[in-house]
Amino acid sequence: MSRKMLITLIVLMAVVLSGLILVQGSMIKSASDIREEQFNQLVANALDMVAVQLDLDEQRLAREYASRGIVPGQKNNPSEFSNVFPRNSLSQATVSFQLSYSQGSVYGQMEEKYKAEVADSVKVSAISQMQRFLEESLEQERRRQQWLRDADWKNYDILLEDRPIEERIDSARLEMFLRNALAQTEIDLDYKYAIKNSTLGKDRIIFGDTDYKPGKKKEYPQLLFQNDYTGSKPNYLNIYFPERRRYLVKQTGLTIIPTFILTGLLIAIFAYALMVIMRQKKLSNIKNDFINNMTHELKTPISTISLASQMLQDGSVTNTPSIIEHVANVINQESKRLGFQVEKVLQMAVFNEGRLxxxxxxxxxxxxxxxxxxxxxxxxxxxxxxxxxxxxxxxxxxxxxxxxxxxxxxxxxxxxxxxxxxxxxxxxxxxxxxxxxxxxxxxxxxxxxxxxxxxxxxxxxxxxxxxxxxxxxxxxxxxxxxxxxxxxxxxxxxxxxxxxxxxxxxxxxxxxx
The missing domain is CATH 3.30.565.10 (Histidine kinase-like ATPase, C-terminal domain)
Incomplete structure (x- = not known):
């Protein structure tokens, strides 16, 4: 393989591997982002459920005050009653029945009365008056129910909105709402919460966990009592999860870990293949150098021996004893040299086969x-x-x-x-x-x-x-x-x-x- 072809192959393999790593990295990041977005949405849903529960709690309290006619934070002195039903005026009565009902409201006290009298001058039986009394009583109950449905209990809710945030929220019920909401969203993580008031851009913790210190951890804020008549106040329920990052990594681990393993194996295989290619290239160069050297080292004594034997054969020199001895000595020395070079190669073969x-x-x-x-x-x-x-x-x-x-x-x-x-x-x-x-x-x-x-x-x-x-x-x-x-x-x-x-x-x- 030529050097140019080898470099081209290495560059192509590096480009393909880099592209594959980038794609795998993008997929891992997308999976992580999706999982994080899902987690954030679940937490937001849970906090919204808590905020709704707090609103319903305050509405329930407002209805209770409305039904009792009590104005929160004030002494409730009933005002003059206003009669819903006109009072009957009879000149004389010997039998009298009376039904009354009162209901308090923000604007005063409402009272309904019904009175029936039997006059001496009018010959009406007591049984007839009793029947009439029962009919009017049923009608009065119907009208009372209608009034309750139409009663403006929201006025009591408005009065409750003016209380400080620590009075509007029961901490025990808030913790219960948080536990239930997170359990419904299947988030099984330790959390820290706090009720904060943000006025003029400054956060002030009203109450919550004493060790609420999020630091650089992500906080999840939820605006409270958004449906207040006078507009929502800057009161927030904040929550954070100390083990959020570890939880997200664990949740996405089934996707990330196999990808990391496969990518690592691919990089290792590429590195090993590259190392083998470079080693083979190096061995090829060494082998070529060895063959060239061996050819020269073996060719020189062979040529000398061939030349000396030719001199003896063709009679180009005088075959005197001294010349013959000299040529024979050259042949002998070159033969030893040739044998020594061959022995070196054979010796290394013995080493490699473990036969030494x-x-x-x-x-x-x-x-x-x-x-x-x-x-x-x-x-x-x-x-x-x-x-x-x-x-x-x-x-x-x-x-x-x-x-x-x-x-x-x-x-x-x-x-x-x-x-x-x-x-x-x-x-x-x-x-x-x-x-x-x-x-x-x-x-x-x-x-x-x-x-x-x-x-x-x-x-x-x-x-x-x-x-x-x-x-x-x-x-x-x-x-x-x-x-x-x-x-x-x-x-x-x-x-x-x-x-x-x-x-x-x-x-x-x-x-x-």
Whole structure:
């Protein structure tokens, strides 16, 4: 896959994922807003029910005062009665019946009377007068009922409106109305309420919960006694729910949580896919670089061997013993070199398949370092360089495969030589730190940039050098070093910077005698 195609694919995936996240976020917000609006409407309905109940309570009280003819807050002295029925005037009477009814109102006292008399001069039977009396009594009751229906009890209601708000509302009944209204709307939440008076833009709490402190929490106000004859007063019933936000999140959780989970999984899958693509791209580049290097490393000895054998075959040179020996030596050295390169590749295959078997035994690392540096010093001297050896470890006894650990040190020294500047200068040192043996190899070479420190131990990885390929290799040496050290329960650290050389430190667990 080309770099342009890879970038295009990543951009398209990012755009699609971003769009999907925006759509999911919009849906979540819409669901949350709808749930919040429903909750607000339920609370508003409950408060409206409470306000209606308070109005009905005051109307009931007004009717009670009207039926008793009592003016709230005043001494009720009945005024002169006004007769509804005309009084009968008879000159003489020996039998007298009287029915009276009185009803108080804001404007005075109403009284109805009926009186029947039997005169001596008129011969009317007592039974006839009694029948007439009963008929008039029924008529009077009918008229009384009609008067009650037409009585202006609202005038009493108007008088009640002038009372202070704390006298107009019974706190016990208010709390009962609130509980019942919220129960009907199925809002099962703790709440705090207060009756407030808002005059000249200043709120004053008249009564309510002593711990009414909404802070930044949403308050729900309800104007009280909106149907007052003289206009509603600035009295409000305010309520808030301390756990409102948590309740709304819980109610919308069935919608939000699965969406969050699916969106998170989608982001994780996208990130993983992107990581795999980048890794495969990187491995592809490393593989191509490895093939190119391997082709060059294998082609050179093959070409040399082919050229030497052709010289012997076509007789282009005099086949003297010395020439034959020299050509044979070249063929032998190049064959060894070719075998060594092939062995490196096969060795890494053995590591990857887990078929490598190490032979552990106790040995002295100081002696091993002295042997390695003595053999390697000739190569350094051929470049007019210097190999410094500092054996400072008092206890250098470790347990491991001496052959492979020796190869590790050779690999590090070989890298120090290849990446050194014109005149190589290399330091090899051993020392003890706590219960560990530390072996360090340092050079004065070109160094390694910090961003490559974590990758130099990867298989086939080589630090990029642009178009300069003066140092050849497969990128297998440090990978081999890292695997061998890990198998010995050791660690390796690198300290390096560009143009300041490189220092490798190997930590092995030492044997304490």
């Amino acid at each position: 078997k190490l032979k552990f035994r106790e040995f002295d690392a100081n002696k091993m370092i002295k042997t390695v540096t003595a053999n390697f010093e000739l190569r350094v001297n051929n470049k007019n360089g210097t190999l410094h050896t500092e054996i400072s470890a008092d206890n250098a006894l470790i347990k491991g495969d001496e052959v492979h650990i020796t190869n590790v040190i050779f690999n590090l020294l070989d890298n120090a030589m290849k990446y050194s500047k014109d005149i190589p200068e290399i330091w090899v040192k051993t020392e003890n730190r706590k219960d560990q043996l530390v072996i360090s190899v340092q050079d004065n070479g070109i160094g390694i940039a910090k961003e490559h420190h974590a990758q130099i131990f990867d298989r086939f990885y080589r630090v990029p050098t642009g178009n300069v390929h003066d140092v050849k290799g497969f990128g297998l040496g440090l990978s081999y070093v890292k695997k061998i050290i890990d198998l010995h329960n050791g660690t390796i650290k690198v300290e390096s910077a560009l143009n300041k050389g490189t220092k490798f430190k190997i930590y092995f667990p030492q044997i304490n005698n």
